[in-house]
Amino acid sequence: xxxxxxxxxxxxxxxxxxxxxxxxxxxxxxxxxxxxxxxxxxxxxxxxxxxxxxxxxxxxxxxxxxxxxxxxxxxxxxxxxxxxxxxxxxxxxxxxxxxxxxxxxxxxxxxxxxxxxxxxxxxxxxxxxxxxxxxxxxxxxxxxxxxxxxxxxxxxxxxxxxxxxxxxxxxxxxxxxxxxxxxxxxxxxxxxxxxxxxxxxxxxxxxxxxxxxxxxxxxxxxxxxxxxxxxxxxxxxxxxxxxxxxxxxxxxxxxxxxxxxxxxxxxxxxxxxxxxxxxxxxxxxxxxxxxxxxxxxxxxxxxxxxxxxxxxxxxxxxxxxxxxxxxxxxxxxxxxxxxxxxxxxxxxxxxxxxxxxxxxxxxxxxxxxxxxxxxxxxxxxxxxxxxxxxxxxxxxxxxxxxxxxxxxxxxxxxxxxxxxxxxxxxxxxxxxxxxxxxxxxxxxxxxxxxxxxxxxxxxxxxxxxxxxxxxxxxxxxxxxxxxxxxxxxxxxxxxxxxx
Numbered sequence: 001x002x003x004x005x006x007x008x009x010x011x012x013x014x015x016x017x018x019x020x021x022x023x024x025x026x027x028x029x030x031x032x033x034x035x036x037x038x039x040x041x042x043x044x045x046x047x048x049x050x051x052x053x054x055x056x057x058x059x060x061x062x063x064x065x066x067x068x069x070x071x072x073x074x075x076x077x078x079x080x081x082x083x084x085x086x087x088x089x090x091x092x093x094x095x096x097x098x099x100x101x102x103x104x105x106x107x108x109x110x111x112x113x114x115x116x117x118x119x120x121x122x123x124x125x126x127x128x129x130x131x132x133x134x135x136x137x138x139x140x141x142x143x144x145x146x147x148x149x150x151x152x153x154x155x156x157x158x159x160x161x162x163x164x165x166x167x168x169x170x171x172x173x174x175x176x177x178x179x180x181x182x183x184x185x186x187x188x189x190x191x192x193x194x195x196x197x198x199x200x201x202x203x204x205x206x207x208x209x210x211x212x213x214x215x216x217x218x219x220x221x222x223x224x225x226x227x228x229x230x231x232x233x234x235x236x237x238x239x240x241x242x243x244x245x246x247x248x249x250x251x252x253x254x255x256x257x258x259x260x261x262x263x264x265x266x267x268x269x270x271x272x273x274x275x276x277x278x279x280x281x282x283x284x285x286x287x288x289x290x291x292x293x294x295x296x297x298x299x300x301x302x303x304x305x306x307x308x309x310x311x312x313x314x315x316x317x318x319x320x321x322x323x324x325x326x327x328x329x330x331x332x333x334x335x336x337x338x339x340x341x342x343x344x345x346x347x348x349x350x351x352x353x354x355x356x357x358x359x360x361x362x363x364x365x366x367x368x369x370x371x372x373x374x375x376x377x378x379x380x381x382x383x384x385x386x387x388x389x390x391x392x393x394x395x396x397x398x399x400x401x402x403x404x405x406x407x408x409x410x411x412x413x414x415x416x417x418x419x420x421x422x423x424x425x426x427x428x429x430x431x432x433x434x435x436x437x438x439x440x441x442x443x444x445x446x447x448x449x450x451x452x453x454x455x456x457x458x459x460x461x462x463x464x465x466x467x468x469x470x471x472x473x474x475x476x477x478x479x480x481x482x483x484x485x486x487x488x489x490x491x492x493x494x495x496x497x498x499x
Contacts, residue, residue, distance in 0.1 A: 046242065047175050049203065050299030053103040056165055060097060060118060061090040063157035064125075071150050081150065089125055089150075096121035105203045108176070109166050118162055119155065126151035173205060178269070180204040180243040183229065183259060184211060189247040192273045193223055195287050204243060207235075229262070236266050237349055243269040245289065250275070260292050265435040267295050267349055296438050296473045304478055305408065312409040312485070313402040324396050327358055327388065334384040337363025340397055345414035348440045353406045355414060356397035360385025392492060398443050410481045411442025412469035413453075421462035429459045436469040439476075446472040446480075449487040 068086035081089070094103075101107060102117035126147055169176040182189040189209050196204070208224030210231050226235070235241050244263055248256055256272060263270050271289035297305050328339035342354040361380045381389065388394035401407040407414070421429050447453070447468035456462045472480070 045239065046178055048299050048302065049105045049108075049178075051303065052108055052169065052176060053105070054300065056108055056162070057094045057098070057103055059161035059165060060094050060102075060158055063161055064090040064093050064122070064154050067150055067153035067157055070153055071146070074149070081146070092125040093121050096124050109169055115159070115162060118158060122151065122154060122158055126154070177203055177205045178242040179207055179240065180245050181207050181226065181232065181235065181241050182209045182223065182245050182247050182273075183232075184246055184248040184255075186211065186215075186223075188249070188273075188275050189223060191275075192245070192247055192287065204245075207241070209247075229259075232263075232266075236268055237351060239349065241268055242295075243271060246270070246272045246292075247275075248272070256292075264293065265432060265438065267438040269294050297476050301476070305476075308478065308481060309402055309409050313399050316396075316409075317399050317403075320396055320399070323393075327384075327393060327396070330384050331359055331382075331388075335362055335382045344417060345441065346417055346437060347406060347414055348437060350434060350437045352417065353401070353414075355401055355407070358385075358388055358394040358397060360388050360394050392444075395443060402443065406440070408440040408442045410444055410484050411440055412436045412445050412472065413448060414441035419456075421456040422459040424459065426456075426462060426466075429462050430466050432470065433466055436466055436473065439473055444484060444488040445469065446484055449484050449491065 065086055068081050068089065071081060097103065097118050097120075100117040100120060102121060107117060182192065186209065193206055196206075206223065208226040210226045210229050212228045214225070232241070232244065246256060246259055248259075250256070250272065260270055269291065270293040271291050273289055274287055331339045337359060339359060340356055341359045342356060344352055345355050347353045360382060362382060385394070398407060402409050415426060419426060426433050445468070447465040450464075450468055452461065452465040452468055456465070472484075
């Protein structure tokens with residue numbers, strides 16, 4: 001968790017795209033790039049399509065459950081449905097609707113197909129219950145007529161929920177549509193934009209077109225020309241883009257792969273749009289996109305991750321509040337200066353933020369140029385600071401960074417800008433170094449529990465650390481976080497016992 005010098009200064013972020021674009025796009029090097037014609041309006045970050053689908057599924061289940069509860073107050077000859085039966089019918093309905101495409105993104109905006117999928121699932125589920133009651137008889141203790149009455153009560157509730165959510169999603173497209181930028185051929189991009197224009201189920205808001213050739217704007221119709229491909233770097237870093245759609249002929253495989261490689265280190269979805277002139281397309285349907293890359297930890301996984309972060313941070317703060325107060329007092333008594341200090345680090349989406357740590361160095365010994373990492377026996381480290389660093393207790397104030405949403409409890413450790421390994425900047429040592437910033441940094445991570453912590457005197461140490469970070473991002477699961485958390489606690493306990 002250590003190895004960075006304690007400084008509040010660092011270098012500005014260097015954009016990721018220009019160097020790659022210059023080497024991979026024909027005619028890019030040495031050509032004066034046109035200025036962007038238009039800057040897209042800043043739109044709020046949309047809600048994940050997975051969460052929207054889950055919301056609609058929850059309302060469908062609620063319609064079944066509420067109608068079952070209402071049925072409890074209707075006098076029936078053989079009793080009302082049991083809570084277990086109500087739960088089973090709700091689960092059966094949303095399962096059938098899911099298999100029928102009732103929760104596809106296009107279905108969330110209404111339409112006959114969406115309603116028919118939901119109602120079909122309800123009717124099939126209700127008919128199944130009625131048939132079971134008729135065939136099995138006594139074991140079901142529920143008459144077919146009661147099942148049909150239940151179906152009659154659930155239908156208007158389900159319709160009301162579906163129509164209401166569809167109207168809300170259409171009224172607030174900025175919350176239900178991904179913000180997308182088109183890249184590539186102007187006429188092809190214009191055809192794609194025209195194919196989804198006015199569709200309520202399109203799922204994306206097109207911000208405009210980027211291309212290294214300014215003349216691409218001529219054939220792009222009403223699409224805003226946002227500048228060369230390098231403009232994507234700033235737009236993504238500012239959090240303005242969720243999806244990049246490549247509008248290029250599929251035959252230009254090298255060009256597509258080059259662009260995919262450029263975007264591999266960014267937290268955006270990358271899709272390839274079909275050329276509507278070269279392929280048959282049903283005008284009644286939105287064109288299908290070929291997904292090339294997805295953001296890590298998205299949809300419900302992102303919700304689980306956020307809940308996990310806040311739960312762990314609140315629990316850790318409750319346990320560590322008194323020890324943290326005692327540590328702060330010890331730091332102040334050991335040497336002059338504040339108990340806490342802020343250090344600039346690079347975080348999610350390559351944006352800088354300030355981490356909080358207990359001060360472990362003498363106040364006047366900070367390495368403001370970020371040139372010298374802390375080594376064993378470093379004279380700049382105080383007596384209390386040495387103990388805190390060995391046990392990683394100096395990291396405890398970063399619990400507040402987690403609560404502020406700047407960090408996760410578990411994830412790749414944040415590094416100070418400008419730090420070096422073997423005398424070279426981290427970005428030069430490993431080409432995919434920036435890919436670790438596709439998720440929030442963490443208090444502890446997979447690299448740390450594997451022993452890749454402390455100073456990076458050699459390039460190999462950094463490479464091993466980053467490889468573990470990328471493995472964590474690609475294979476994340478709540479179970480993996482639990483394993484890392486347990487191994488971290490065991491490691492801290494061993495270090496404390498050794499002191």
